[in-house]
Amino acid sequence: RELGPAEGMGLREGGACIVDVREQSEWEQGRMEGAALMPRGQVFERSGELRTGRTVVVVWGSGNRSAQGRDILETAGFKTVSSMRGGMKAWQAQGYSVVTGP
Numbered sequence: 361r362e363l364g365p366a367e368g369m370g371l372r373e374g375g376a377c378i379v380d381v382r383e384q385s386e387w388e389q390g391r392m393e394g395a396a397l398m399p400r401g402q403v404f405e406r407s408g409e410l411r412t413g414r415t416v417v418v419v420w421g422s423g424n425r426s427a428q429g430r431d432i433l434e435t436a437g438f439k440t441v442s443s444m445r446g447g448m449k450a451w452q453a454q455g456y457s458v459v460t461g462p
Contacts (some may be wrong), residue, residue: 376415379427390458407436416441423447
């Protein structure tokens with residue numbers, strides 16, 4: 361249910377959907393390549409945009425609220441969903457690249 365940045369990288373490279381649950385301005389400051397922006401307050405309503413059979417990794421800035429996003433997606437019927445411990449701060453601390461801008 362919770363994984364570290366290295367595991368997140370492996371899942372991303374394996375085709376997992378990365379869902380960033382921060383706000384637009386935070387997302388623009390630095391995100392994983394290919395991450396989908398879905399602010400936490402919109403996750404349940406927008407969960408239909410994601411394929412239920414696909415692995416999903418939920419990311420937040422520091423990881424605290426990604427677990428909330430994960431729990432929301434589980435409630436919406438997703439079976440293979442994890443949150444990334446430490447969020448984007450941990451991702452960057454491990455030296456993984458980020459994309460900035462809109």
